[in-house]
Amino acid sequence: MQQKDYASQIHRCFRCGYCKFPTDYSSFNCPSYRRFRFDSYSTGGRLWLIYAWLKGEIEWSEHFAEILYTCTTCKNCTEQCPMKFAPDIVDWIVGARSDMVEKGKIPPRVARFFEAVYGYGNPFKQLRSDRAAWANGTKKYAPGDEYLLYVGCLGSYDENGQKMARSLVDILNASGVSFGILGEEEECCGNEIYMLGETGLFQNLVEKNSQKFKELGVRKIVTLSPHAYNTMKNNYPAFGGSFELCHYTQLLNDLIEKNKIKLSQAHVEVKLTYHDSCFLGRYNNIYDEPRQILQSIPGIKLVEMERNRRDAFCCGGGSGNFVTDLLAGSADSPARVRAREAYETGADTLAVACPSCLTMLTDAVKAEDLDDKLAVKDISQILKELLSAK
Amino acid sequence: MPELKFDKTKCAECKAISCLVKCQYMDFKDKDKAKKEWQKVINGEDSSVLKSCITCYACEEYCPFGNHPFYLIVERQEEKGILPAPRPTVTMWINQCQPIGRFTVGKVEERALSYCFLPQFNTLVKGKLFDGIALSVIFGQEFFCNAVYLHYAKASVIKDRLPKIVENIKNQGIKELVCLHDECYGTFTSLAPAYGIDIPFKPIHYYEYLYGRLKELKDLIKPLNIKAAYQRNCSARLCPETDHYVDDIFRLLRVERVKREYDRENALCCAEIIRMAMGPAMADDVQKRNIDDMVKFGAEYCVFNCPACWDSLAHKVVKQGIKPIHMIDLCKLAIGEEQALRLPELVAEV
Amino acid sequence: MMTTSALYDSLVKIVGENFVSDQKEERYFYARDGGLMPPHEPDFVVMPKTAEEVQDIVKLANREKVPVVPKGSGLALTGLVIPQRGGIVLDMKRMDRILEVNEKARYVVVEAGVTHGVLKSYLQKHHPNLRHSIPDAPPIATVVANAVIHGQGRLSQQHGFNSDMVSGLEVVLPTGELCRIGSCSVSSYWFSKGPPLPDLSGLFLGWFGTTGIITRLGLKLYPCKKMRDIMLFLADKAELVPDIMLRLSHTEIVEDVVVSAQPLPLRFRGTFWIMAYITGDSDEELEFKRKMVWDALWEYFENRDVGFLSTSPDMKAPLLSMPSKDTARFADVSKGGGFQYAGPIAPIEKFPAFIKKLEEVATKYNVFYASTARLIGAGHCMMFSFSFSFNRADTDEMARAKEALDECSKFALEEGGVLWKADIYEQKLLMDKMDPNTLVLMKKIKQLLDPNGIMNPGNWEVK
DSSP states (O other), X not given: OGGGGHHHHGGGOOOOOGGGSOTTOSSOOOHHHHHHOSGGGSHXXXXXXXXXXXXXXXXXXXXXXXXXXXXXXXXXXXXXXXXXXXXXXXXXXXXXXXXXXHHTXXXXXXXXXXXXXXXXXXXXXXOGGGTTGGGTTOOBOOTTOSEEEEOHHHHHHSHHHHHHHHHHHHHXXXXXXXXXXXXXXXXXXXXXXXXXTOHHHHHHHHHHHHHHHHHHTOOEEEESSHHHHHHHHHTGGGGTOOOEEEEHXXXXXXXXXXXXXXXXXXXXXXXXXXXXXXXXXXXXXXXXHHHHHHHXXXXXXXXXOSSOGGGOOOOSOTTTHHHHOTTOSSTTSHHHHHHHHHHXXXXXXXXXSXXXXXXXXXXXXXXXXXXXXXXXXXXXXXXHHHHHTO | OOOOOOOHHHXXXXXXXXXXXXXXXXXXOSHHHHHHHHHHHHHTOOOHHHHHOOOOOHHHHHOTTOOOHHHHHHHHHHHTTOOSSOHHHHHHHHHHTOOOXXXXXXXXXXXXXEOTTOTHHHHHOOSGGGTTTTTOEEESGGGOOOGGGGGGTOHHHHHHHHHHHHHHHHHTTOSEEEESSHHHHHIIIIIHHHTTOOOOSEEEEHHHHHHHHHHHTGGGOOOOOEEEEEEOOGGXXXXXXXXXXXXXXXXXXXXXXXXXXXXXXXXXXXXXXXXXXXXXXXXXXXXXXXXXXXXXXXOSEEEESOHHHHHHHHHHHGGGTOEEEEHHHHHHHHTTOOOOSOOHHHHHHO | OOOHHHHHHHHHHHHOGGGEEOOHHXXXXXXXXXXXXXXXXXXXXXXXXXXXXXXXXXXXXXXXTOOEEXXXXXXXXXXXXXXXXXXXXXXXXXXXXXXXXXXXXXXXXXXXXXXXXHHHHHHHHHOTTEEOOOOSSOTTSBHHHHHHTTOOOTTHHHHOSTTXXXXXXXXXXXXXXEEEESGGGTSSOOOOSSTTSOOGGGGTTTSTTSSOEEEEEEEEOEEOOSEEEEEEEEESOGGGHHHHHHHHHHTSOOSOXXXXXXXXXXXXXXXXXXXXXXXXXXXXXXXHHHHHHHHHHHHHHHTTSEEEEOOOHHHHHHHHOSSOHHHHHGGGTTTSEEEEEEOOEEOGGGHHHHHHHHHHHHHHHTOEEEEEEEEETTXXXXXXXXXXXXXXXXXXXXXXXXXXXXXXXXXXXXXXXXXXXXXXXHHHHHHHHSOHHHHHHHHHHHHHHOTTOOBSTTSSOOO
């Protein structure tokens, strides 16, 4: 992993500032820089400060930790950095975080995040035994089922996430897909834990999950959240995880193309804009399937926000911020900026494909007093509504 | 130091003087005039040929004896200090391709692909056509065929570097080299032998390779049913025996090679070398005649053999409503895969 | 004299607590730039949003005799925004509004923190027939700061320094007053920074913030054509380059003329890459301009002294991009995130001597070099950069790069060049060489405008 190399490479940042922008330079696209505006909160600032800390030119402080942990690891900087080492930037930040975790030098909110996941299997400190409370008797995975539906912590415990989970389950059932969930046995996927630098806990989670998958003979996994998709795709194989993996939008798109999902043909006049999740988009290049799903629905008019696809502006939920909320408290908070941007398209619905985006943007739309003008819905919810319209 | 194997007795016997008579850029319809002028070149005297040659390589194909008239011209130009191209251009080329001891290779096996020094092949080599060979790749200065110095009257650079290149290829354990750029193929089958440089591996023209693969994948082929102009590049003149593969592949894919004026022996090169050597007027004229010819004979596509021709002409044919496509991509289209090498504008539309 | 904490509280009262920092991390970052100048930490980093806030800060600083250093993004690389005496660094980038575009008078009015990237994007979207002179600095460079240091950009060959393209200013004086400079001081139009009035803009352009803080700036806009192309020529004799540049400029139809030289990658070695940019609204227009450029250099081409390099659209794309990312990439040549350049402004005829010096110095100090020369103002002068890349983790290499720079600056000055965006060492060289009465005039102006010496002290410090 590039993380370990960070100490020998991190001085290469030239603080040129390309990392602050999207491709067309139209506005600031780094969520923490947009929020706080001090150069120290941009990627270049962060990298220079980490280097300074390594050299002993600055000492650890709470402010330093805050700067380090307000990065949502959205990868806009990776996209925009003109240097050869661009692909490694986020790994460097994660590497520095892992060194800090080892030293116990992290913001209190992040420490609580770790404790919760360690103790309860989720960052919300909700009981393990309640993990499947949302499920309303959804079938548990048994050997022979085609897909394991991996729900994740937000899908299991967050109010908005649960709506997503239930919608997706309904769609899968209506389409005759063979699947099951792990229920209370499901372990946190570990994506945020990895990004936050708790490598020990991450390894623990991967091993637990991988063991469970193996025991049940799981061959195919479909995830609710892009966060789980990302870590299972990119990090689990190094620990021996071996399975076919897709995000639910990929599965649903496939089902729609094969005519396996029966949608109501009632014409729904909806002007809709789609927000790319960082972990689907920049991390894993999944831009088309969610759009194809939306465009397959009769009557939907899809308009793009100015910043879309690889230039999408992060909702600010990554790196555990959907719990730690280190970027909150201002009209410049990323989710609120994004909510305004969605509203400016003239859309009446803001569509997402991620429970973290869903919960961040739902709250933001409320904070912006736009909740009667702009509905925030996950793609699974949009499709579910069309199922019920039958 | 390798020496050009030129046999002046063959020229003495020659009645056709095709090298000069057929030249598309010099007027030597009068065979006597041609014979006299060519004798000057043989003798090492000053000759208008040495200054007027635009280095299109065609006379290598025209010579009925395979006596390498073009390579002789290059030797004479260098002996006399004639600069077909400006000095700084030549310097840039000599420096750009200088071997630096850094070998850019994939998982090389006995059968390998040569990308020459053309990064476009990174884009082109994808899909089923290259199953099993896609990783066995060599690229870069250490494997560069060096034929380009024929355009710059620098046979000396070829003589100096080519033996080492051949050595580098041999040292990779390569027994069969599929040359994706036919300039490499021409180098190993025409230029190297002309200088007595032994080639210890078997060069395979990528057309031959593609044709073989297409036959293996014939169940996947859906006929394209298109009309295409073929852009026959300069180095095709060094290996005209491979031209039939164009017809073979086109037949297999149901592509019509439009019977236009500037194809086969009468082909026009892409002319960017002409621009660098002679300036824009002649280059623009050659390109205009070439493209107008494609349009006149109803070509929907222009099929390119060479990425350098692509760089020169693709964005120009597009302006005349013709779709540019490299031969490798044409084969991909026929088996249901996507065109990989595209113009930036085209990519943006997608 | 206020205590630091009282000062902090006063600043918080002005801009709010989210936009004042006395934390070590901000002080560390704002003490430095990407070049070689030694760091000095400020006491505070403050981010004002309005001119009124800037005024209040300046008045406070005056009362308390605290230094103030206004800053864009620090991309001059010569340490101009490093607070030599501590105090308050004002990061102006929160003042980021584009206030007005007047299409018929062809100007835009921007606040101090508007970046070149945002302005470019804004014009492309809302006023695609107009463009501004974009420098090759990264897009986070601010329009105001780049103009204030007399930066150059894509339109400099035609229209001069980016500061020549200023069409009005709003300035907070060191004593706190807010005033308008240029046509906007009399009219609601920002079409001129001086004429036909006494030209007061010269009191603020090029002074590195020592005479006041610019809060708004009018910038001239120019026609933006639908297409752009680049023609790449090669030369191998430095002594021919000045005439080549003048011939290109003589055509009156080139946008930008840039000459590049560097030893690596190998394709650059031994040659000068002469880039002539042309624009047009139609293929015919571009073809005609191509012909004119060829005709201008035909003699050199015929006698083989100058070559033309055919380039495909793919190869042209990075050369046509604005700003050019390759400029920033030079920092990673030594895999060490650093470069600095001395970019003296000099007569074009100095090109061969400068190239010779650059190569000598690079060999002497064993540093990696590159050079770019850009024509300014239809051939009146050029910016010639002696650029050195260094590895930030190698203190010896950094020291050698600094010595190389200093030697080049000295040389350029001796040859009659004038140092551009001079670091404090170069400022001293300039002032030592300057007409003594001119120097006295500078001192008088500084003392008049900034009697307490609070504005970016250490810069243009006339003894």
